[in-house]
Amino acid sequence: MGNNIGGINRIGKTHNMIKKVKLLKPALGREEKRQLKLDAILRHAAAAFMEKGYYKTSLDDIARLHKVTKPTLYYYIRNKEDILIKCEAVASQRINGLLDDVTALDDNGFAQLKKFIEGYVEIVTDDIIRCHIRHRGQREDPAAREASLKMHREIEHRVREIIGRGVADGSLRPCNPTIIAILLFDALNGISAWYREEGDLNHEELVAQVLLIVTEGVKNKA
Template identity: 30%
Template sequence: MIADQLGMHKATLYHYIDSKESVLYQCLVMSFGDLDDVITKTEDRSVPVLQRLRLFCRSLAMAQNSDFGRCLVLVGSRPLDQEPSGEIRKFQRRLDATVRALVTEGIADGSIKPCDPALVSAMLFGALNWVPRWYSEQGKLGIEDIVNAFIDMLTLGIATSKR
């Protein structure tokens, strides 16, 4: 389909790319590349932890629901397990570690109720990973509305009154 869109033969296209997986991997890089900066911002302890968690969630959701981000979420990472030395899995573990660290920090400073950071992370990614499957631009809610509602439900559910 890509070759057809570009008006070239498949063989010509494969001269420039290694495989379909390479295209998918580049989609991931284009969509999620900004998250490295966001992860760095989540380490700024001068900003309240729940605010940093909201920033992370919003950035992740926007990346997942971009044209390229949807590719990874809808196809899944399995085709990319062998792409450059497991970079996808490393990236996913880094995202998970970021959420767990924020929740752990919030529990320690009293702004988050005692809970299992791994479960909070699983819930967060489980919810956000499904949005590209059912979201429609023609729906009554925009992606920002959905993301804000999800983040509110998450942060209000785990926050203490201290926030």
């Protein structure tokens, strides 16, 4: 169950190709239009947060990026923190979707872990996910804070289970699944902070190196 915000950034292009956008609009229901705009706002906000950080980015900045004024944002979001919460919802869906796919696989723990790593490196490229990884934890509202921690624990727990399964079925070497899951997660999440698709390092090489260290380690036994 992948991602409900796939083609949002194609809106810009549509806008360039067709002058009277009005002709196109009625094709979409109000609720869908609203959802689309919300997603666009989230993308703009996430990009800004990644560049300047949450606190150094004002709502006016985000509004400017979206070419509206600040109060308009409040039609789509409850408050500034709500942006992070909504980003988290998207992130949760995508990551848990990946985990659904991976655990549905009829294969041993190692194979599942491998698939997870490949998928996660893909996911971590998205600005909204990046934003969530970087700003996870900063919740003013205690309830939101708790929810955030819970969702993070759940994901970590699912990864831990994959590793545990691998140890049980013999495809993974005996280890402490809790620690290994956290270490792996931190390394993967770290990728979101430095990896850019436009750069000279391609996806395959990156995945290959992650898999190298996770599966074989770096010590030479020859």
